[in-house]
Amino acid sequence: MVMMAGLLCMTVLVIVPFTLASARYVVLRSGRPAWLRRRLAARPPHGGMGLGATVTEELHAFFNANKRVTMEQRRVQLVLRDDTQDGAPPRMGVDLDAGTAVVRRRAPKP
Template sequence: MVMMSSLLVMAVLVMVPFLLASARYVVVRTGRPDWLRHALAARTPRHGLGVGASVADELHAFLNSAKRVEIEHRVEEQVLKDDALDGAPPRMGVDLEAGTAVVRRKPKP
């Protein structure tokens, strides 16, 4: 009995956010009804995961420790800044102000 209730709780934790995220996706994409599309579009972030995907990731991380490492790595990658000056000189570069593009060939060994 306890096992069945725990499976039911896990199914609800996964399926409810998934169904809500799917309904949000359909409303935002189709634009019907119009009043709901405006309300959802105002609350939808421009980047990042939706609520359903976040809940599914957290549940997966609860059951699998490797997923927790993946989530933490993803967050760390978003925080770190990419600089072109960190590594070797770039082979390609575009200067929008001057209107020039530079492409260098790799030196042959």
């Protein structure tokens, strides 16, 4: 009985949001029905992961301790500041005093 409850919980938390996200993707790509596409396209995109991805990642971390370490490292990287003095050659620079901005292209890969 406990196993059945766990399976039902996983179905509700993972498969249902995944199915809804897939249906949203199909509607946005195909454009049909038009009224639903307009309604879905009017929503502003949010900056994080969706509910299904978050729940799946947490379940993965529950069964695999290495995933928890990876998730914590990602959170730390989001908080850290990127400085131009961190060793890589700068691709862009803005000089507010001179009123200039420099943007360099990346070298094409062979």
